[in-house]
Amino acid sequence: MDEQALLGLNPNANADFRERALAYFEQLKVSQDAWQVCAEALAQRIYSDDHVKFFCFQVLEHQIKFKYAELTALQQQLIRETLITWIQAQMLNSQPEKTFIRNKAAQVFALVFVTEYLTKWPKFFFDILSVVGLNPRGVDLYLRILMAIDAEVVDRDIIHTPELQLDLQEARRNTLLKDTMREQCIPNLVESWYQILQTYQHTNSELTCQCLEVIGAYVSWIDLTLIANDRFINMLLGHMSVEVLREEACDCLYEIVNKGMDPVDKTKLVESLCQVLQSAGFFSVNQEEDVDFLARFSKLVNGMGQSLIVSWTKLVKSGDMKSAQDTLQSIESKVPLMLQLLIHEDDDISSNIIGFCYEYLHILKQLVLLSDQQKTNVEAIMLAVMKKLTYDEEYNFENEGEDEAMFVEYRKQLKLLLDRLAQVSPELLLASIRRVFNGTLQNWQSSPFMEIEVAIRLLYMLGEAIPASHGAHFCGDVAKASALQDMMRTLVTSGVSAYNHTSVTLEFFETVVRYEKFFTVEPIHIPNVLMAFLDHRGLRNSSPKVRSRTAYLFSRFVKSLHKHMNAFVEDILSRIQDLLELSPPENGFQTLLSSDDQLFIYETAGVLIVNSDYPAERKSILMRNLLNPLMEKFKILLQKLVVEQDEERRTVLADCLNHAVGFASRTSKAFSNKQTVKQCGCSGVYLDCLQNFLPALSCPVQKETLRGGVRTFLHRMIICLEEEVLPFIPTASEHMLKDCEAKDLQEFIPLINQITAKFKAQVSPFLQQVFMPLLHAIFEVLVRPSEENDQSAALDKQMLRRSYFAFLQTVTGSGMSEVIANQGAENVERVLFTIIQGAVEYPDPIAQKTCFIILSKLVELWGGKDGLVGFADFVYKHIVPACFLAPLKPTFDLADAQTILALSECAVTMKTIYLKRGPECIQYLQQEYLPSLQVAPEIIQEFCQALQQPDAKVFKNYLKVFFQRAKP
Template sequence: MDIQALQGLSLMSDKDSQTRALQYFEQLKASVDGWQLCIEAFTSGIYDSDDHVKFFCLQVIEHFLRNRYYKSGTEDQKMIRHLLSCILERQRASVEKSFLKNKMSQIVSLAFVVDYPHRWPDFFSALLSIIKQGQWQVDIYLRVLLAIDTEVVDRDIVHTQEATRRNSLIKDAMREDCVKNLSDSWLQILTEYESSHVELVCTCLEVIGKYISWIEISLIANNRFVPLLVRFMSLRLLRESACDCIHDILSKGMEPLGKVELVESFTTVLQNSGSLQPPEDEDEEFVFKLSKLVNNMGVQLISSWHKLKGVDDDNAVKVLEAVETKVNLLLHFFGDEDDDISGSVVTFVQDYITVLKQMDQLLPKQRENVEHLMYVLIKKMKFDESYNFEQEGEEEAMFQEYRKQLRVVFNNLAQLDGQLALVTVHNLVSHMLPHWKEQELWDVEVTIALLYQLGEALPTSHGQHFSGNAEKASVLQEMMRTMLKSGVNCHGHKIVQLQYFETLVRYDRFFACEPLYIPDTLRAFMDERGFHHRSPQVRSRSAYLFSRFAKTIRIHLQNYLPEIFQQLHDLLVLNTPENGCQTLLSNEDQLFLYETVSTLIVTSNFPPEKSGLMKEVLAPIAETFTVMLEKMATETNEQKQLLYAQSISNAMALASRASKGFSGQQTMHDCGCEATFTDLLKIFLQAINVPVQRPLIHVGLRQYLHRMVVCLEKDILPFIPLVLEQLVKQPEARELHDFIPLVNQLIMKFKGSIGPFLQAVFMPLVTAIFHTLTAPGDELDQQKKNDNKMLQKSYYLFLSTIVSNDLMDVLKNQDAQNLQEILLTVVQGAVEFLDPPSQKLCFNILRKLTEAWGGLKDVSGFAKFIYDSMIPACFLAPLRPSFDIQDGQTALALGECALCLKSIYENRGEEMLTFLQRDYLPTLQMSTQQIIEFCQALQLDIKLFRNYYKSFFMKAKS
């Protein structure tokens, strides 16, 4: 061993020494005898005092066992056996660190899965023999069994088919060979070390829990083990492990009647011993495990009930009675103050409710249980006094997750008994909200939260619960009225404000029935309770919720628009470096307000004023944009430059969002707002050639251009050449890549009518792309390579968009040399571009061009291109080593390639067959028989030819 290299294993070593140790590690793994050196070092005792070196050696040996041991010879097997003997009978086991013991156990298990049962049939005899040597060997024995479980059984590990088959054989062999002896050894360990070494007993219980899933249940569920397990449940140091072990035993896959018998037998002995009652010492960890055990009992019984129902109804009734006997325990744990304990029985709660849903009629006791569940649920949904609303951490996040589970339970209870849910929440609302000032925060919040939750629990609430007829007003409508009258929106705490606004928006249809509540609701949104709240969280959420609220009831807001616009005026001020970006709402929040205001203007009843109102809303953007652009250009501080750029980009994003109020050009025209947005576009285009922060600013500009394609339609076309002209002056791959989707959007929207425009911009754009892709660059610049690849993909998508939208004349009308160059780039993409989706796209382009131009009447020398380039591409691409036919995406490209060939045949007929037979296929060293076979296959229907084509290349590449 390289002593100097091993010194780098110490945590105190310098970086160079650690690097050398890592290199030595890789060298030993790769070498033929590195593992042997490590075995000698480990077994010699030289490094017994150095844990790092021992672990290092074991890792090298592990690599050998995982990768090469299965094909080892007799001598190698002997050496591994020697190592395993040293591990199992290791005299230093008492002082070994736990991580070393685990690694040694893993080494034993890795050799085991290769050698057992064929190369080492008496493995378990050797393993079982060591437990007589003392407690340290028992420890290693149990760790080895756990490691074997990890390699052979653990369902959380994904195994290959071969490994799964191997593991099944191992378990079958163990069932015949040793599991009886193993269970005897477990009983021996449990009884012998119960008093002296409880850690060994706990590990043994873990082993039993792991192995019970696949061994015979009678080996453990018997008069030898069960009394022990029950007794352990009363011993403080053993009860948690015993509880886990019983949980695992009850989880074993079994037939329903056998499972019921198992659960009930354990229930009986545990109840008789008092073990199912939470201990008086308030050990939360044990209570948590006990609650999981009760949850499992209920879940297993209900699972058996589902299997028996309709098949064996008499026994199904008995199982349901057994479930009912567990409900008191369920309610006890569900109501525990500790949320982890309560949450651990939620599955049982949900399954029990599911059972009750299938009952024709609930029994009085079952109805009482449901009411109790509802009571406990409301209590548990309340925020705790310790909840930190200002700085939510891990505990708060855990409570929110737990609360989500409770909301699901509430929904299910409401589906089971909708009247109970309505009456319960109605009582809360009636008693709490009118007197909210005298109530605790959490009581007020949970009341509104449950009112909100009814909307999800009772889906009909949006339709049937709100009507304009006061005589038919529902309970839910009454509750909304109570909440709005109560003035609870003046509550000082943000959590109540947030829940209040969420509830308003959930039941926004209420305001269509009772519009008299709209003014007060609007004021709540606008003042210090909403947009002007001291909490940024409330302000932000209010902006989003108001956008939803306003869109839904916009018809009823007509009379309040002047007040709304006035109140929102200060909130539409841009965040700029000049005001320190300290406006009340963030950039993202303002997006919602701009869209809301736009929607309200568009749907308002005063058409002559719409354009003036829209201009007023967008005026801050128009006024400050040019100023910010100039300041950014002259600013030398990069941080301030970035702030200006963010403000400029955000200004364009806000204008884009304001255009969302218009569904298209007609809407914008009807509102008289075209000039407003066109003028803004002219202002924004100043940013096309900014000297700094171009990528960030161009994001906002492109976003606005995309929206204007929708809102201005063809009126935007005169501006596109200007944008392109600036782009091609100093083309960059990423900018061109980001610009192409805009052109694609124009093509797909206007199709054939955009031909003249596309004709004008086509070659300048293509030339800029070619220039950028072929520009010299640093070979090590990975970012540039990635940008070029993205641009190349966009280029092929651009060509595909053209040929897919009946605009092939744009290509046909190009100069012959330019067209030839473009076609060759498509062939190059089909053959050489290492991106299967793009290759598929290229073959698709070639196929569509063939369908349009490939007839006997030649178009621009296209027939020559077919024979010189296209047909060879259909063979060269699949034959490339990088073309993996087994890959799903590549297989799709191959299918498109076959379609391309088929299209050529359909358009050129016998001429193509002659070319293949006489001129091309012989150059591929194909025999005459193969050539005839290929040409015959080409004349079959496309499905048969595609299958043949795939098998042809699979054979060619094998």
């Protein structure tokens, strides 16, 4: 072997050596006989360097995985002998191999097993067992090989091959391997495991744990009676009391319990296990106990509980009520243990038992009457859930890390339990939460934050746990309504909103917003809650997290209760004035709210103004007071941006200008069909905004950012201002069409489409004026050369082409074809040819579909006897051929859904030509066009008959068949 190259295998080798070693590995992989050198090196222990040994196994692994079939019988024999020789050597070595080498060797053994066991090496296991005996090093390798075989043959988590066909082949092979093992050797393997456990349980915990892991892995598919018998189970239960073995023993028992079985047998098995565990003292959980073990034990109890519930369900379904009753008693007897684990202070232990708990409640939900004990169990689960929902002292609210994220997930599991409890006994849940809530809020000043937070959280959760149709919590069902209503009254009058802790504050605001319907029943409490939102408790809280969330919740609160806020509108507006400041971060100064949070505040201000009972003049003044500072600041910042030289500062200014436009835009969301901009007297102020914002379009720097913002504002104004926006469109368009990139145009076209579709004839003069400049800008970008492999540029062009055709579709579909017709003969022709090109030449079914829609519309408008001069000629020379050439293209995939839609529009185009031109069209197809394509006369006849069918669907279906036959 290349000794120099092997030096690069050392982790500390320099980059050149590592590079050389990598190249050497690639060279050996493709070499015919390099694997033999590696096999010899392993068998004869030529190298002592661990990394070289590992390397040799890697070369062997590659040979077996990818080139084994190319080997002769003798060479395959050599590999088998090498592996056995290697194992024999391990038992004589003074030092055991490193773990990573043993694991790699086990993988190679497993690959040979998969390839050879069914054919050339049926004695695989016997050969290994005869070599290793009970030698500890040999046993270690034997167990590793068994785990590697499990990973290769059984473990469902390991994806071996991506292709479905290979997956099926592999699944069949794996089934055959397991069947053969069951027939030929599983009893012997099980016996070997027993001997290993017997020999090493007191002297070698590592081997014992390995063996338990193997049993756990194999028990899912071998005969359970081989393991679930007195000698094995007694040994496993003995291991449960040995500290170094009990976690593995727990996992092994879990796998045994999880094995699919007859429900009566399963109940007996679980019961017998439980009796032994109980008599050994495992059913009284010691809080001081090692948490790692208890987490495994909790998983085991969960497995036992869920297995019993599956058995109960099967027995009930089969009608065996006697056995079902026995199984239910068995389940009930585990509930005290389940509760001890559920309430454990370690969340992993508690989390592992939630499945059993959830399923147990599901059983109770199905029972007609609950016994006193069952009611007690429900209450105990309820109290456990309430206790476990509580935050730890250490929870970091301002900087949540992995531990916090795990607790949030754990809380979600507990919420599912709470919802299930509500289904079993809503009255009980309501009473329990009410007791906890009232008790805690009576003494909130002296209580720790976590108790208060969880009390309010429980009130919040009730809304989903006990659903109420539209506000019924606060009217209708008196028992439920009054309980929730009382708790809400307590929440908003107790003063708890002043509690100084992030979690309590947030929970308070989340809850008042969830139950906003309470305030429609008792509006007297609205002023107090508004003050909480507006002062240091909410929007001016010291925590940025609270301020941010409150901004959103405040907007929701105001939106849902604006009818009750008329008296406070101007007071609220004056109090939030400072939060609406538009200022770029300067000298390290940070505003209280981020620009995203400010969006909610602007929207809230808009909602208050628009929905107030003020006359239009007053609304107009208030809206102007809200937006004038934005416009003033915008002018100043835009002037600064134009002269600013520093690129970073330019970005900051442009973002700030963009925020200003976004804020103004957001206020307009408050208007509706009932409260339009015009009715509220606010048209003037928004037109002023337009006047102020449009100059940004001609700013020579930061074009993309500024154009994006102004364009979005224009979209909003087209909706809100109606035709009053039209005078601004020409100037805006002129600026947006200057120095365009594909993306700019692509984003500008929807704006023109929106105007065209909304205002139709009103914008005809403008459209005629902008039509060719827009098209020239599009064509200029489309013909601009780009790198051959530039995927991003190619995609931008494709999207622009689609946008261009969408524009033409909007123009023709809005009854404004005269816009195109008035462009002069040369330009009209150019446009028509681009549509034909789009229909035929580009392999983009979405664009092709649009092009055929445009063509059929133009045929409908211009294709009749008194249509556009010269258009009939164009129909026969270009549109008819397009309807055949497009579907005949190799790229036109008739198995693709989008392409079928394009074909459907192609059929509509043909049909429209026939309807407009009548017999003349049929004659042209029969005598000129179809014969020129060498179509057989009988097929021509068939085609023309289908085209003349009154039902358009008949022709669509026919056309698909026609092209399926026509394609090579």
